[in-house]
Amino acid sequence: MSETIAWIECRIYDKNHFTARYLAHLADLSGMQPVTIAKILCGLLFTILTLTDQAHFFANSTLIGIPLLLIFVYPDEKPSDESFFIYFPIFGGITLFDRSLEGIPCYYVLKLLFLLFFFMPPYTVCQIIANGLFIEKDVENSNKSRRDSIAKSHSMRTAISEGPSPKCDVATDTTQITFTPSPLPIPSEPKSSDIKVTVIEEYYKEEELLxxxxxxIDRVITGPFRKETTRTERKNQK
Known part of the structure; x- marks a missing residue:
């Protein structure tokens, strides 16, 4: 809870965020404190989302406008890209059922708060969904690799079990050649071949808000991420 309060205060007072800069500008014009202006704006938005017929428009405009503002206007202030990859599909899926769920009291306020939790510490909602997606992706990749290996093994067994075709249009030479073994063994020369080496590394990314x-003020750890490095080495074979 303390992390959430610190996150909100940072957006009100820390001018590294565009919300604090706008509130400071309004405070200079009105003579009020930034926190007072923030409370007035939140109360006005709450009234619009609960009592007016324009709740659908204002809620969805806020939920799509602020992320786009962070992406295109203030990219230095946006959260991690992974949170947006999760946020937009969830937002689109919920919005499809807006008209059916409007009967729920304060529906658009609840929707706004739920989607706000994607960017607000302790980031529980975003982490749960991200972990589920990563686990499902890893399982799918594992199953795909297993299927590919089984199919490859089956094709190899089939190719070995099949004998040469009984019918052949190409005439073969039936001359038998007898080889006399050499009295001295001939040393074999080593042959060189190239091998492909792939190194897979797993790492995490840590971001700190100062x-x-x-x-x-805030610390976010995202991951795991995978990095593959491929190199070619020469191997001697005897």
């Missing part, structure tokens, strides 16, 4: 005095 306050103006240098202290850590």
């Amino acid at each position: 306050s103006p005095n240098g202290s850590v």
Whole structure:
């Protein structure tokens, strides 16, 4: 809970975020405190989402406008790309059922809060969905590799078990050649061949949000990510 409160205060007072810069500008014009202006705007938005017929428009405009603003206007302030990859499909799926779910009291307020949790610590919702997607993807890749190996093994057994075709249009030479073994063994020369080596590394990415005095306000760890490095080596065969 303390992380969530610190995150909200950072968006109100820390001018490294565009929300704090806009609130500071409104505070200079009105003479009020930024937190007072933030409460007034939240109350106005809550009233619109619960009491007006334009709740659908305002809710979805806010939920699509702020992420696009972070992506295209303030890219230095946006969260990790993985959170957007999860956010937009979930947002689109819920929006399809807006008209059917409008009967729920304060539906658009609940929708706004739920999707806000994707970018607000402790990032529980986003992490659960991300972990599920990564696990499902790994299982799918594992099953695909297993199927490919079984199919390859089956094709090899089939090719070995099949004898030469009984019918052949090409005439073969039936002359028998007898080879006399050499009295001295002939040393075999080593042959060289190239082998392909693939190194797979797994790593995590850690992002820290720092306050103006240098202290850590928020820390996000994303991953795991996979990195593949391929190189060719020469191997001697005897």
